[in-house]
Amino acid sequence: MSSQLIYNIGMLVTPEGNEARRGADQGRLKVLENAWIYLENGSIVACGDRNQPMTFGEKYDAGGRLVTPGLVDAHTHLIFGGWRQNELAMKIRNVPYLDILAAGGGILSTVKATHAATEEELANKAGRALDEMLSFGTTTCEAKSGYGLNKKEELKQLKVIKALNKNHPMDVVPTFMGAHALPPEFKENREGYLKLLCEEMIPAVAKQKLAKFCDVFCETGVFTAEESRRILQAGLDNGLIPKIHADEIDPIGGSQLAGEIGAISAEHLIVCPDAGIESMAQGGTIACLLPATSFYLNSTYAPARKMIEAGVPVAMASDFNPGSCPCLNLQLVMNLGCLKYRLTPEEVLTAVTLNGAAAIGMADRVGSIEAGKQGDLVIWDAPDLNYLCYRLGSNLVHAVVKKGNFYRGN
Ligand code: NIG
Ligand code: FE
Helix, strand or coil: CCCEEEEEEEEEECCCCCCCCCHHHHHCCCEEEEEEEEEECCCEEEEEECCCCCCCCEEEEEEEEEECCCECCECCCCCCCCCHHHHHHHHCCCCCHHHHHHHHCHHHHHHHHHHHHHHHHHHHHHHCCCCHEEEEEEEEEEEEECCCCCHHHHHHHHHHHHHHHHHHCCEEEEEEEEEEECCHHHHHHHHHHHHHHCCCCCHHHCCCCCCCCEEECCCCCCHHHHHHHHHHHHHHHCCCCCEECCCCCCCHHHHHHHHHCCCCEEECCCCCCCHHHHHHHHHCCCCEEEEEHHHCCCCCCCCCCHHHHCCEEEECCCCEEECCCCCCCHHHHHEEEEEEEECCCHHHHCCHHHHHHHHHHCCCCCCCCCCECCCCCEECCCCHHHHHHHCCCCEEEEEEECEEEECCCC
């Protein structure tokens, strides 16, 4: 048995519990000063402060630094071939995201590059992205398929995710997103692709246990709310939990559908109407907000405060992908949560830890520093949480601890 004691923690800050925190609870954290954490076999056994001294284990001096739970990135499009730097000039000229997609660029150009890559190439590239995420403090992430858009290629992406989850220290949670765009060969035959998704791809993914969630891009020119309902229902019928990209550009009913169908999370929600917030509150759906995408698309920001006031738990994630957000740094996401959503550092920390974990069904294992959870922690070059949210553009990681193993930051 291995036992470790991380001591001389200047400040330990964590949300508590095994489920998403909503309303005023989103901003309530446990704070311990002069604290320690005791781990056995990579799991947290106890934590305390100077009033409850602990002396066992191999000792690690945190040097008076801030310690939080490892960050959880609940929304990434991790597996893709190529990049899309050629779109930058179009973005600068204000060519809309959906116009680039409609012209066969955007997601569809990444589909071509992903088809052209082997499983090994995709795994090597995504593995490097996971290394970078870990160096920025992320210890668990979700990863979507969605650059395959046919059965063979979607399964290829999901197999890469499975291999990464096994071989990389990061926990990587898989989502099937064959409904990311309409493939060009089905341009005149939407019904054909819907049938392929619902009757062949989803059952195959479920049978091979390659995904936990099913996600849909519910957007003008992509999938309507009714089509999204059908796809998510097929997922549910096959044991896949629904997620939905909703209200990113146009509010066409995605957030209302999320609550109605009991989606675990709805993503983006940049232009979420009040009816959508109401529906998510009713349905127990977590709002998974992606402020770095708003920044990158030069769009507006999701009504995060309204969501918290309505009792919708707010998570925040990177949306790492080659188009709308080529950024995997959750520290930047935290800055934007404060500066653009006007959330407090406490609400922001919950959003990128426990609520992110709940959005991917992992809140019983990660997302807080409590006995029984995995030993996933970040030791920050910061004295307190305010400092972490206030500094901009630096990597403040001192060390990352994943299941009790130490990884150095910058
Ligand atoms: O969440 N909106 C749809 N999917 C991604 C973008 C994917 C891409 O542009 O390649 C998103 O922003
Ligand atoms: Fe996305």
